[in-house]
Amino acid sequence: MSDTNAKITEEIRAKARELLSSGEIAAFLGFTSGSLPMTTRPFVAKRPGDADKLIWNSFCVMNLANYLPALLESLEPPRGPKDPPPAGPLPKVGVVATGCCSRNIVVQMQERQVDRSRLVILGVSSRGMVDRKKVMAAAEGREPLKVEEGGHTLKVSGRDYELEIDRWSAVRDNCLTCAHNNPVISDYLIGPVSNRDVKDRFAQIEAIEAMPANARWKWFTDEIASCIRCYACRNACPLCYCPTCFVDDSRPQWVGKSTEPADTALFHILRAFHCAGRCTDCGACESACPMGIKMRLFTRKLSKDAFNLFGAEAGLDPQAQPPLATYRPDDPEEFLIVEEKK
Amino acid sequence: MEDKNLQSGTNLAASPTANWEPRIVAFLCNWCSYAGADLAGVSRFQYPPNIRIIRVPCSGRVSANMILDALKAGADGVLVSGCHPGDCHYISGNLHARRRFGLLKNFLEFLGIEPGRINFSWVSASEGEQFSEVVKKVTGRVKALGPTRRLVKEIRID
Ligand code: SF4
Ligand code: SF4
Ligand code: SF4
Numbered sequence: 001m002s003d004t005n006a007k008i009t010e011e012i013r014a015k016a017r018e019l020l021s022s023g024e025i026a027a028f029l030g031f032t033s034g035s036l037p038m039t040t041r042p043f044v045a046k047r048p049g050d051a052d053k054l055i056w057n058s059f060c061v062m063n064l065a066n067y068l069p070a071l072l073e074s075l076e077p078p079r080g081p082k083d084p085p086p087a088g089p090l091p092k093v094g095v096v097a098t099g100c101c102s103r104n105i106v107v108q109m110q111e112r113q114v115d116r117s118r119l120v121i122l123g124v125s126s127r128g129m130v131d132r133k134k135v136m137a138a139a140e141g142r143e144p145l146k147v148e149e150g151g152h153t154l155k156v157s158g159r160d161y162e163l164e165i166d167r168w169s170a171v172r173d174n175c176l177t178c179a180h181n182n183p184v185i186s187d188y189l190i191g192p193v194s195n196r197d198v199k200d201r202f203a204q205i206e207a208i209e210a211m212p213a214n215a216r217w218k219w220f221t222d223e224i225a226s227c228i229r230c231y232a233c234r235n236a237c238p239l240c241y242c243p244t245c246f247v248d249d250s251r252p253q254w255v256g257k258s259t260e261p262a263d264t265a266l267f268h269i270l271r272a273f274h275c276a277g278r279c280t281d282c283g284a285c286e287s288a289c290p291m292g293i294k295m296r297l298f299t300r301k302l303s304k305d306a307f308n309l310f311g312a313e314a315g316l317d318p319q320a321q322p323p324l325a326t327y328r329p330d331d332p333e334e335f336l337i338v339e340e341k342k
Numbered sequence: 343m344e345d346k347n348l349q350s351g352t353n354l355a356a357s358p359t360a361n362w363e364p365r366i367v368a369f370l371c372n373w374c375s376y377a378g379a380d381l382a383g384v385s386r387f388q389y390p391p392n393i394r395i396i397r398v399p400c401s402g403r404v405s406a407n408m409i410l411d412a413l414k415a416g417a418d419g420v421l422v423s424g425c426h427p428g429d430c431h432y433i434s435g436n437l438h439a440r441r442r443f444g445l446l447k448n449f450l451e452f453l454g455i456e457p458g459r460i461n462f463s464w465v466s467a468s469e470g471e472q473f474s475e476v477v478k479k480v481t482g483r484v485k486a487l488g489p490t491r492r493l494v495k496e497i498r499i500d
Contacts, residue, residue, distance in 0.1 A: 262495040306344025327437035337463035339472035
């Protein structure tokens, strides 16, 4: 483990222990190690002793905001659907949040999914999380049994090989172009603050836009061809909290249950569209996909347009309205057909 | 052969034959464009018989789901038409819709859906002639593109 990670881990543990033992929070949401190399799991500590299981490294790819609404609700005293909320303050939750995760918490605040006064946020500047699939590719199909993080390197070792790769070369695509890796809201800041400066953050999208329409269609259909419709991408996303997702609607049935290409395409188009103007490019969807589909490029295009057309960036200001929940009288409308009165 | 497809109830996609005519699903706002279509009829402004009108309470009611569902079912084109900005019966439904449609249109084109498959317009209740012009324009665009293939769910019935 690199020094920075070790230090951050120590600080997270100490703060979680302190908050839990003082009774300020009832639960602490962070990461613990997974069962395979390069994996982590979301972890809820409820006793001060559990705090030692918390960790911090370059593989904390899931978005913890995803678990907050349910965790907060589980700590409320049980009540019927029509009972009023209990009087007095409700138990609080502590949570570790990187830049994107903190922005997703802001989106959840805008959409009334979490109550800021019940959160204690430990902000951590992200150095960019590592994409397991990129490391696997560098190992050329050999199974990595151990991956050690140095300052700027990753030491991968397996049964009969050892490999050192540059950490930055394996960082996730979304992290490479992230312009908000410092938390936008937090109660405590942990670890060094980053001053990364990203210039062409929509370069990936511009490259696709420059292709002819038929090539784009081919890119899109090829990209999603291997999708098995497991919906892991949706489940990993903190924006997807609908009690009934459109994929489960049966009347009308927006998308069929099969992996028929049109159904899969519709699933991807609509899922991405539902995230328009709300997606923080946290990459949890892409990291969760078992098939390595780069569905982040779809939401990224929508973020680019929301930014260029409406000047909106998701999750920066808790007081702001999500861009599709509001309008301006002078919004662009060149695409509309308007016939002049004769 | 068109009828056979219609009867199957799942897929309207036509095969490209010499006398192919596009089928265009038009979502028209009850308060303006639907009345505009009505006026076009009453005033005998001609327009191509390719549109299949679905009346909706407001252009703001039309979601991406509905537009894509029409394409999935084999519509060769989609038209959504609502009130001019400032005239919405619900004050701002069309202005909210304008943002949504702008993003959706860009997004579908980004993924390689032909520009011209989905169209949006403002037509008021007094614009019968303009309505017929819009339908002519949209039908022309869709005809030039030919039958829809992308996003159509192919269910074989043989
Ligand atoms: S996680 Fe991947 S395979 Fe599963 S539904 Fe999403 S894109 Fe498809
Ligand atoms: S994909 Fe859309 S409908 Fe489904 S949970 Fe996400 S936002 Fe809701
Ligand atoms: S769509 Fe993907 S990148 Fe966007 S917020 Fe959801 S999980 Fe994160």
